[in-house]
Amino acid sequence: MSDFRSDARTATQAMRDVFPATPLQRNVLLSERFGADIYLKREDLSPVRSYKIRGAFNAMRKQPDQDLFVCASAGNHAQGVAFMCKQLGKRGVIFMPVTTPQQKIQKTRMFGGSQIEIHLTGDYFDDTLAAAQDWCASQGGHFLSPFDDDDVIEGQASIAVEIQEQLGRAPDHVILPVGGGGMSSGVATWFGDDVHCLFTEPQGGACLKAALSAGRPVALDRVDTFVDGAAVGKIGEKPFSLLQNTPAPDVLTLSEDRICTTIIEMLNVEGIVLEPAGALAVEALGDVLSWIRGKTVVCVTSGGNFDFERLPEVKERAQRYSGIKKYLLLRLPQRPGALKEFLNILGPEDDIARFEYLKKSARNFGTVLIGIETKKPENFRRIFDRLDSSGMAFTDITNDETLAQFLI
Template identity: 70%
Template sequence: MSDFRTKSRRAEAAMREVFEATPLQLNAHLSQRFQAEIYLKREDLTPVRSYKLRGAFNAMRKVLAAEPARSLFVCASAGNHAQGVAYMCKHFGVKGVIFMPVTTPQQKIFKTKVFGGDAIEVRLVGDYFDDTLAASQAFCTEAGGTFLSPFDDEDVIEGQASVAAEIETQLGRTPDHIILPVGGGGLASGVRSFFGDAVQNTLVEPAGGTSLKAALAAGQPVKLPKVDGFVDGAAVAQIGSKTFQRLADIAPADVIAAPEDRICATMLEMLNVEGIVLEPAGALAVDALVDVAAQIKGKTVVCVTSGGNFDFERLPEVKERALRYSGVKKYFILRLPQRPGALKDFLNILGPEDDIARFEYLKKSARNFGSVLIGIETSKPENFALLFERIAAAGMGFQDITNDEALAQFLI
């Protein structure tokens, strides 16, 4: 057994004093759909509803074993890493100072405080994470604390690899294929290092934050000029240097970019069909099944559902994006003649399965035509082709703005 596997198994054994192994569950729905034996490694069922406490535990355990007098730990995070560190500070009886952006939702701040209790202090600094990180590192240096990286640390990587150790034990063998989400790379590099070449890997990034793909193309970690923050648990501008060293030889074809709207559809499917609540990053591995469907047929596959810290205030947005991705909801600008009966004419054009979800005049004037924002939801995507044909035949001009992100931000 390699040294890394040995250390990862030791970390996993030590974790049993804090929490039980997360379930490895055969999923009948996905197995039938993809004609494979598909298991979910339910990291959304840890005490903090993500795998992040594994790395925090292992890093803190090693620091305290080497320096028992260490009493201050510092981190910067807007989400799962903060909660994992808070939980472990309380467990080890040490003080934690957790820096979070000022813009962090109150729900995440509240949960971090609940997990840490009196052991932690939350400091809100900066509108953007880079500012938060800089402030936390400056404080840590000044106060003589230990900084806990969310992913770019060998002890953290080793702790995240305990996921793989559990999978191997629970399955009784190595799976044929494992699908992992990638943000900073801690989980992916740890699990891949544990299994080595014995398992086929598929790594999944959100399309709006493909830091691993960029690093593979450049041969080194590079900072993305722009990141879509929707998949907040994996939307990382630059993959870690230590994690990239462990992922640098992966084939680019084995790294998938998952569209954010498709992830929303996967989240809704898992909620409605399986009753499983996943955050966007937690749904990445399941979402990628459609991309590797041909590769995994007849094989044993493990998808790591990495987190379930989903704020249900986001559910309307998730549903909206899922409907748009599925092609059953569209928005368009309609040029409607300004005459009596014009609206009635338009309503008569609608099919029996077409529902108006939004109707708003954008321009009211004495002109012959007025612009109207229309949102239509229907039962199947092909209904729109028929609807647009009828609109055009009636002489009413229109512009489909469903995928125009700039307009959507203002109008939808």
């Protein structure tokens, strides 16, 4: 432990030649809401808007004689590696899936400049990763894993070093998002028993929870890629070796829709842009009230590389989770005045967000897809009661994943 802490301090000091420490900011809104001193460790304010620059820097720093670095990534890791290639004068070859949004490709290119080349290969990340590793083996470069690498883990531990220095002491709790486990294992290992570390994962990528249950890293059957910065199908071997004794209650799993509520609130109220993975730690505060009241808590906001083209989807998911937006399949009688009767069911706080006939061929009834937004979730009880009283048949499909994929 003493060697790891010392090495992480050395890495942190070396980073200061390239980029400053990210801010540790007390958040008044969250502190008052949860009755605790809540600080945000703003990794979203690093030069590449995520903590990935730390691991990339440290791993490359420890390979001074290596001129070629290879990685596979569709996002933050690619940008961290590209930035450091330009800073250190190294050559980088970055493999990205063909499906990677142009915004991410352009940012990676901007950070790396002439020091990097980008290969678009494979529709899925596993195919991209295999192509990158094969290319690296044939060319003799150093493959830089985003998380399953001792030097990367040590570099990410610099977050803990900075927290302690900025706060002047160890916090009571640190809440860490988990993807492949590089950052969470590094920070938790550096703090050791001095700090209670809590780990949070998206429901569709709960690879730490699965590994703890199995006693080893296991591949998830399915991964929901919405929380792309933490949507990892299998935690790294090296990170898991450091996290394998984590108590099960210390691992929190949050739904993707729920995470969206924090993204929207942080943006609208605080002016903080967080990507889905970056919002994980903040949203988890609501699940640990009994532990954190009156304590000092640090939430690591791991990244802010948010594509604003996703904002309508994020808002939609947040509204659905909060219960203020629902989608119904409504059987509407095919007669004059029927639509007006339905509209009279709605109250002053209700609004129609979508109205689409799905089937009008029946003589007596037509099926309508209708989206309703309202101010308070309890308003839907009134709407449903009025629909029942009027004899209008309806089905709430808001949480029906299969229908939602095709219709919403």
